[in-house]
Structure formats: C-alpha cells, structure tokens
Amino acid sequence: xxxxxxxxxxxxGSLKKSSxxxxxxxxxxxxxxxxxxxxxxxxxxxxxAPAQLAxxxxxxxxxxxxxLAHGLAEAAAPVVAALARAVGAGYVGGAATSGGKDLxxxxxxxxxxxxxxxxxxxxxDGAQVLFRRPMWAGNVVADVELATAVKVFxxxxxxxxxxxxxxxxxEVKAVAASVDAAGLKTRFVSFEEVKSTRPELxxxxxxxxxxxxxxxDFKPIExxxxxxxxxxxxxxxxxxxxxxxxDWQVGQTGKVVAPELYVAAGISGAIQHxxxxxxxxxxxxxxxxxxxxxxxVADYGLVGDLFKVLPExxxxxxxxK
Amino acid sequence: MALKxxxxxxxxxxxxxxxxxxxxxxxxxxxxxxxxxNPFDEIAxxxxxxxxxAHGGEVVVVSIGGxxxxxxxxxxxxxxxxxxxxxxxxxxxxxxxVSALLAKLVEQEKPDxxxxxxxxxxxxQNQAGQYLAARLGQAQGTFASKxxxxxxxxxxxxQPGLKLAADGQRLTVVREVDGGVETLDLALxxxxxxxxxxNKPRFASLPGIMKAKKKELKDVPAASLGVDxxxxxxxxxxxxxxxRQGGLKVADVEELYKKLHEGAKVL
Ligand SMILES: Cc1cc2nc3c(=O)[nH]c(=O)nc-3n(C[C@H](O)[C@H](O)[C@H](O)COP(=O)(O)OP(=O)(O)OC[C@H]3O[C@@H](n4cnc5c(N)ncnc54)[C@H](O)[C@@H]3O)c2cc1C
Numbered sequence: 049x050x051x052x053x054x055x056x057x058x059x060x061g062s063l064k065k066s067s068x069x070x071x072x073x074x075x076x077x078x079x080x081x082x083x084x085x086x087x088x089x090x091x092x093x094x095x096x097a098p099a100q101l102a103x104x105x106x107x108x109x110x111x112x113x114x115x116l117a118h119g120l121a122e123a124a125a126p127v128v129a130a131l132a133r134a135v136g137a138g139y140v141g142g143a144a145t146s147g148g149k150d151l152x153x154x155x156x157x158x159x160x161x162x163x164x165x166x167x168x169x170x171x172x173d174g175a176q177v178l179f180r181r182p183m184w185a186g187n188v189v190a191d192v193e194l195a196t197a198v199k200v201f202x203x204x205x206x207x208x209x210x211x212x213x214x215x216x217x218x219e220v221k222a223v224a225a226s227v228d229a230a231g232l233k234t235r236f237v238s239f240e241e242v243k244s245t246r247p248e249l250x251x252x253x254x255x256x257x258x259x260x261x262x263x264x265d266f267k268p269i270e271x272x273x274x275x276x277x278x279x280x281x282x283x284x285x286x287x288x289x290x291x292x293x294x295d296w297q298v299g300q301t302g303k304v305v306a307p308e309l310y311v312a313a314g315i316s317g318a319i320q321h322x323x324x325x326x327x328x329x330x331x332x333x334x335x336x337x338x339x340x341x342x343x344x345v346a347d348y349g350l351v352g353d354l355f356k357v358l359p360e361x362x363x364x365x366x367x368x369k
Numbered sequence: 370m371a372l373k374x375x376x377x378x379x380x381x382x383x384x385x386x387x388x389x390x391x392x393x394x395x396x397x398x399x400x401x402x403x404x405x406x407n408p409f410d411e412i413a414x415x416x417x418x419x420x421x422x423a424h425g426g427e428v429v430v431v432s433i434g435g436x437x438x439x440x441x442x443x444x445x446x447x448x449x450x451x452x453x454x455x456x457x458x459x460x461x462x463x464x465x466x467v468s469a470l471l472a473k474l475v476e477q478e479k480p481d482x483x484x485x486x487x488x489x490x491x492x493x494q495n496q497a498g499q500y501l502a503a504r505l506g507q508a509q510g511t512f513a514s515k516x517x518x519x520x521x522x523x524x525x526x527x528q529p530g531l532k533l534a535a536d537g538q539r540l541t542v543v544r545e546v547d548g549g550v551e552t553l554d555l556a557l558x559x560x561x562x563x564x565x566x567x568n569k570p571r572f573a574s575l576p577g578i579m580k581a582k583k584k585e586l587k588d589v590p591a592a593s594l595g596v597d598x599x600x601x602x603x604x605x606x607x608x609x610x611x612x613r614q615g616g617l618k619v620a621d622v623e624e625l626y627k628k629l630h631e632g633a634k635v636l
Contacts, residue, residue: 059548068590123508145477150511153464153496157432157503162465162601165494178605183493187388188397189610193603196465207530233508237541239550248548253634276636287593290518294566300493301565309635326613330633332625336618336633338618345615347633350625361620365636368626 050083050175054106055128055155057119057147061095065251066143068210071104073167073203075211077139081175086135090124090225092117098220105214106171109135111225118236119147119275124145127225132159132198139177144202144304151199162190163200164359167306168207185300186323206306206327213309242293249279249296254309257281257298259321261314261354263334264291268358269313275365281305281325283315299324313354317342335356370537372426374417376450376516377481378441379407379472380434394606401615404427406441409486413563416513417569418449419529424537426481427451433467433591436549437461445571446581455500458591463492463602468500475505478571480542480558487562494602498562508555510542515568516550528532 054074056067071087075276078085087101090111101108109131115123131142140155142148144166145318156163163178171191172178178191179201192199249255254276258269260283273280281303282296298305302322310328315321317333317340325331326345333346334357344348382388383403406414407525417428430445432438433456442453456470477481486493502509515530517523532541537557544551545564555561556617573581591598619625 051557066579119549122502125503146512149495150499150509150546153499154503154509156496157468157500162463162495163496164602165496170432181427182610183607184382184388184397184491185493186610189608190604191606191608193605195601195603197597233556234510235554237554239546239548239549239551268534288519288558288566290520294514295548301488301489309629309633310467326610330613330635331613332629341560343616343618345613346623347375347615347617348618349618355575357622361626362628364622368630368636 050081051086051136052078052083052139053086053088053132053135055088055140055142055148055152055278056097056101057143057145058091058094058097060065061093061097062101062141063097064145064350065228065241066145066205066212067203068355069320070141070143070203071106071211073208074141076170076176080170080177081138081176083138086137088128088131090116090127090262091119095219097363102220103215104211105216108217108218108220109223110220111223111227113227115227115229115232116225120234121151121154121231122234123227123232124151125158128155131156131223139199139201141201141203145204152202159198159200161198161200162194162196162219165202167203173306174258178328182323185320186326187289187319200228202333206304226267242295246273247277247279249281249303250305252307252320253278253283254278255305255307256311256313257283257315258286258313259283260285264287266287266292268355272311272358272362275362283321312314313358316340317345331364370424372424372482372533373480374420374426374484375475375478375484376410376413376417376428376430376445376484376605378410378414378430378432378445378493379489380432380438380441381407381489384490390604390607390609394608394611397608398429404437405484405594407489408565409488409490410563411482411570412565412567414445414448414450415462415487415568416484416529416531416563419531419568420531423529424533429454429480431456432456433462433470439586441468442571443581446471446584447578448571449577451584453586455586455588456591457588460599461600462494463600464494464500465601466596466598467497468504469596470591470594471497471501472504473596477486482557483560485562489562498560505560508559510544510553510555510559510561512545512546513561514550514564516540519566519569522571524601527532531561538562552598
C-alpha cells in the first residue's frame with residue numbers, strides 16, 4: 049500500500065496552479081516509495097482540468113456529481129476516502145489551499161490516518177518518509193512521522209516545483225461518485241469572489257503589501273503594484289480594520305507567498321507576518337521606525353514615510369520602463 | 370431555541386514569546402516562555418458567549434492537557450462560560466487523539482454546536498475540527514469569519530457572526546476561503562472552526578474572574594473515556610529554520626531602485 053493519491057482542485061473547469069505543485073510533490077513521494085501516482089479530481093463541470101492533469105503523465109480519476117460542485121468537505125471526503133482505498137493509496141495529499149485544509153483532514157479521519165499540514169519537504173530515508181513542516185508560526189521546523197497505515201498531508205505550494213508535462217499523457221478514468229446528496233447536512237449558499245485584475249497573490253512575481261502604517265489608504269501600495277504588475281498583500285492589522293479584503297492577508301494564518309520581490313510598507317514585521325513572506329527572494333521594507341523588526345529580514349530597508357517613498361519609487365519604475 | 374455549545378480552550382505558548390529549539394532538537398526551550406489560551410480558541414469562546422447572549426443556552430469549555438490547563442479553562446469561565454471540563458492528559462497530543470476524545474465528550478454532553486479555533490498556534494495543524502466533524506458525521510464550517518470588519522458597528526454591538534435560523538435548527542456560517550468569501554448553511558448539531566476575523570474577544574472583568582472561581586470545573590482523566598491515546602503524529606526532530614541574511618539599509622529611493630534594478634535585477 050505505498051501508492052500515492054493526490055487530490056487536485058479546479059475552478060470553473062481549469063486546474064488550480066497549486067495542484068501542479070501538489071502533483072510534483074506526489075511524484076517525489078512515489079519515487080521514494082516505489083508506488084504509483086494517482087490523481088483525483090472532484091467537481092461538476094470539470095472542463096479541461098482532467099486533460100491538464102493527464103498531460104503530466106499521471107492516471108486521473110474524475111468524480112463528477114452535482115453535490116461535489118462547491119467542494120463541500122462533507123460530500124467530498126467519502127469520495128476521496130473510497131478512491132484512496134480503491135487505488136491502494138498509502139499516502140493521500142493535496143495543496144494547502146483553503147479547500148485542501150477543509151477537505152483532507154475530514155478524509156483523513158475516514159481513513160483512520162494521521163496528517164501533516166503545510167509540508168515543506170519530505171525528509172527521512174527511502175520509503176521511511178518524514179514530513180518536514182512548520183510549527184509555532186514558522187519559528188520551528190519539525191520532522192514528523194505519521195504512525196498510521198495511511199498518511200495524509202497538504203503541501204505548501206511554494207516549496208515544491210510544479211509537475212512537468214510528460215511525453216505520454218496519462219489515462220483519465222471516470223469514477224462513480226457515491227454521494228448521498230439528500231443526506232448532506234451542509235448546504236452551499238453563496239460564494240462572493242474578490243474580483244481583481246491583478247495577479248493572484250500566491251502566484252505573483254512581485255507582491256506589494258501594506259499594513260497599519262497606511263492608515264487605511266492603500267492608494268500608494270496599489271499604484272506601485274500596478275506599475276510592477278504585482279499582487280497586493282496586507283498585514284492582519286489592515287485586514288482586521290476592514291481596509292482591504294481578507295483574501296489579501298499574508299502570514300501564519302493568511303497566504304504564504306514566495307515572490308521574487310516582496311515590498312512591505314508600513315508593516316512592523318511581527319513573526320506571524322514574516323511566516324508568510326520569509327521565503328521571498330528579495331524583501332524590501334519601507335517603515336518610518338528604524339527599529340521595526342521587519343528590517344532584520346529585509347534585503348533592502350528604507351527608513352521613511354511610505355506616502356513619500358512609494359510614489360517616488362512608482363515614478364522611478366515608470367521612468368525606467 | 371436555546372443552544373448548548375461545547376467550546377475548546379487549549380493552553381499554548383504565548384504568540385509574543387520567543388520560541389527557541391533545544392540544542393538536541395528534542396523540543397522547545399520552555400524557560401521564560403509564557404502560556405495562554407490559544408488565540409483562535411479565545412475567539413471561539415467569545416462567539417459561543419455571543420450566541421448564548423442572543424439565544425440563551427449553555428457554554429461548556431473543555432481543555433485537554435495537564436493540571437495547568439485549568440488556568441485556560443478558568444480564563445474562559447471568567448469571560449463568561451458556564452462550566453468547564455478538564456480532560457486530563459499529560460504528554461503529547463495530536464488531532465487524531467484530540468478529536469477522538471472530543472467525540473466521546475460530545476456523546477456525553479450532546480451539544481448543538483462544537484466551536485473550536487481553526488488551529489492552535491503551537492502545532493499549526495488546522496485539523497481537529499474537521500476530524501471531529503467526520504467522526505460525528507456532522508456538518509462542518511471551517512474558518513468562520515464575517516462580512517463586517519472588526520471595526521464595524523455590528524462588532525461594537527457584539528453581535529454573533531454565526532447566524533442561527535429562526536427555527537433554531539440551522540446555522541449560517543461565512544467562511545474565509547481562497548479568492549473570496551463563502552457562505553454555508555449547516556444543519557445542527559454541527560462543528561465550526563473559527564478564524565481571526567470572526568470577533569474581538571472580550572476581556573474578563575474583575576467580577577467575572579471572581580465568579581469563575583466558583584464555577585464547576587470537572588476533572589476527568591482522558592484515559593477513562595475508552596479512547597486509544599497512543600500518539601499518531603510523532604515529532605522526531607525540531608530545528609530552527611535558516612535565518613535570513615537581512616538588515617541592509619539604503620539611504621533613499623534612488624539607491625533602492627538601483628539595487629533592485631542593477632543589483633538584484635528584480636525590477
Ligand atoms: C494567532 C495570530 C495570528 C496572526 N496571523 C497573522 C497573519 O497571518 N498575518 C499578519 O500580518 N499578522 C498576523 N497576526 C498579527 C501580528 O501579530 C501583528 O499584529 C500584525 O502583523 C501587525 O500588523 P502591522 O505590521 O500592519 O501593524 P503594526 O505592528 O501596528 O505596524 C505598523 C507599522 O507601520 C509603520 N508606519 C506607520 N506609519 C507609517 C508611514 N507613514 N510610513 C511608513 N511606515 C509607517 C510603523 O512604524 C509600524 O512599524 C497574527 C497574530 C496572532 C496572535
């Protein structure tokens with residue numbers, strides 16, 4: 049039972065990018081255990097996503113059912129558990145998205161499996177896999193053994209390379225999803241999407257974030273982001289105040305980002321914020337307070353007023369184009 | 370229509386504390402570390418109290434841990450919870466064991482709703498609520514939040530973010546998810562895990578603290594519940610993550626741009 053099952057995610061018929069990283073992690077794991085890699089895709093109207101997955105050379109199991117349309121964990125977990133048993137999976141994983149974090153622990157319980165969340169790497173030797181994961185807001189990295197027959201995990205997408213297209217596409221199989229739709233105790237009501245023309249926070253090459261220091265005025269943050277084609281992020285303080293959508297929060301309890309360039313403006317650099325951006329290639333901090341802890345992790349720190357510094361930088365970038 | 374709510378109160382390292390790993394990697398240095406109620410559980414307790422204030426009912430607090438976890442139960446009782454249960458267990462805990470213990474307690478207490486923090490800030494696992502909902506075969510609403518900000522009027526008025534239907538049989542949960550906000554409707558009994566934006570927890574008042582001392586706190590050995598307490602998540606080694614080499618300051622925007630453009634080549 050050392051096969052690997054990765055649960056992929058799609059939205060409106062296209063594969064989520066984080067699923068490519070999850071499949072990449074699955075490939076690493078299958079190579080370690082000598083097992084086969086299977087991928088599950090659940091939903092209703094999954095469009096081109098199965099073909100996108102098959103192009104990676106993996107066997108894709110597609111479960112389509114009206115009750116799976118909104119990704120309700122109550123409906124999806126039994127389908128994932130049944131599939132895991134059917135393919136003899138010893139490892140079941142996915143990306144640490146909000147969907148993965150909602151669904152996989154519920155599936156793990158059905159499989160009597162222990163689970164590791166936000167895995168950064170597979171440690172240990174050969175088939176003896178230890179899951180390397182952050183604890184205490186990333187202050188600590190732990191190697192964890194899961195002492196159950198089936199082991200479940202979510203991976204942090206920024207830590208695993210995406211799976212590459214294969215020479216020969218894999219097989220796509222339809223799975224009869226047995227869902228007791230009438231018996232479901234959860235009902236989907238609505239989804240309000242945060243619409244944005246900017247790149248997705250976790251996928252952007254550049255992220256510009258603002259904190260309490262903006263005093264609620266994100267215009268200089270957004271202006272710089274727009275000339276850079278960047279995503280906009282925020283600290284918890286800015287989100288809690290209702291200045292910007294929840295979806296923008298970077299940190300221990302928000303998004304984890306690892307762009308080429310991260311600009312933190314008016315953010316003090318609390319450990320919980322750093323947990324979400326420490327993996328960035330280059331960090332720039334703009335803060336009035338020369339003692340702000342964010343400067344300790346910044347490659348380039350500029351002590352100053354963000355309302356002066358950011359517009360100047362925006363003009364520089366424009367002029368440099 | 371009254372709601373009986375079971376809510377969790379885990380004892381964790383204070384998020385303000387500096388966490389260091391022991392040289393042999395076997396654990397963290399606990400000297401000089403303060404302990405407190407898991408911040409997410411604190412929000413769960415606040416929400417439970419608001420629901421009780423709005424609809425009537427009872428709020429029962431449970432903590433799984435050693436003797437010292439009584440402090441966190443008392444903290445919740447001081448905020449206004451009605452009674453506490455300590456499931457006494459020394460040694461490591463993981464979501465498999467915790468959810469099995471909570472499921473047993475739910476069988477005994479039969480709450481309409483179990484409220485938990487979405488994660489505890491020590492393990493950062495984010496699993497126990499989902500495991501529990503699966504064990505109980507109940508609906509789950511993870512990462513509960515609300516539309517109104519924490520500076521809004523609704524928050525000033527301490528309105529619950531979780532909305533109970535008029536018939537008292539269903540609960541509407543607004544969830545923080547990737548890319549937006551989702552609303553689910555759960556049949557009760559159900560399990561809900563809370564996110565940071567659900568509410569701002571109250572401080573315990575002095576009379577609240579005095580009253581808490583007299584409230585019931587039941588001490589139950591976890592081993593008496595007939596649950597296999599063998600840990601399934603075994604932490605083999607801890608390490609501190611590699612430190613970032615930061616700290617360089619630039620004088621002005623001119624220099625910053627030059628460094629980013631010509632040096633790091635990210636602009
Ligand atoms: C359980 C838990 C989870 C958490 N999760 C997260 C998380 O995921 N993400 C997160 O971000 N936080 C998180 N936090 C909160 C975190 O601890 C901090 O409170 C938060 O990050 C602070 O936000 P901030 O830096 O914007 O605000 P502050 O700490 O108030 O910092 C504001 C900064 O702006 C600077 N400033 C003010 N005016 C200007 C100006 N005009 N120009 C330049 N600089 C200026 C100030 O010098 C200051 O350094 C969490 C906390 C807890 C307890």
